[in-house]
Amino acid sequence: MPSPEPTVSTSNLAEQLVRLTRRMHRAQKHHLEHLDIAFTPAQSRLLRIVDHYRDTPPRMADLAERLEVVPRAVTTLVDALEANGAVRRVPDPANRRVVRIELTDTGRSTLRALRSARRAAAEEILAPLTADQREILGGLLSTLVDGPGVPH
Structure with a gap:
């Protein structure tokens, strides 16, 4: 017996x-308005990635690989974040020709504000869901994010 047609089309799910x-981006931006923080999603992601490297600040090449972009794109992002005082370029102590990117105190506080705004935006968006529905949604999203079929 053939499986029943899904009630929601794939294209409709994609649009949703x-x-x-x-x-989510609009809500997060709204929660950041009072802080005068204007970072693009790509810059925010770069800050999160730099923060992920706790022990040794990443090289530009590490960032390009993690962001899946060409190194020139990372240079543009780092330039903008450096101009805002969120990151700084530092020489690698083992090889002075290698440049590493580290968060500044401003970058760390900006990252905390971005995370807080993201949580507040998520709370706002998820407010209509019950705890059980949130649990189910979390499981579904994990399956989609971590599942097979899409390269990471």
Whole structure:
């Protein structure tokens, strides 16, 4: 017996995911307005990645690989974040020709504000869901994010 047709089309789900992502970005931006923080999603992601390297600050090449972009794109992002005082370029102590990127105190406080705004935006968006629905949604999202079929 053939499986039943899904009640929601894949294209409709795709559109809903895009709309939800946009809504999340708008809500996060709203929660940051009073802080006068204006970072792009790509800059925010770069800050999170730099913070991930706790022991040794990453090289530009490490960042390009993690962001899956060409090194020139990372240079542009780092330039903007450096101009805002969020990161700084530092020479590698083992090889002075290698430049590493580290968070500044401003970058760390900006990252805390970004995370707080993201949590507040998520709370706002998830407010209509019950605890059980949030649990189910979390499991579904984990399956989609971590599942097979899409290169990371």
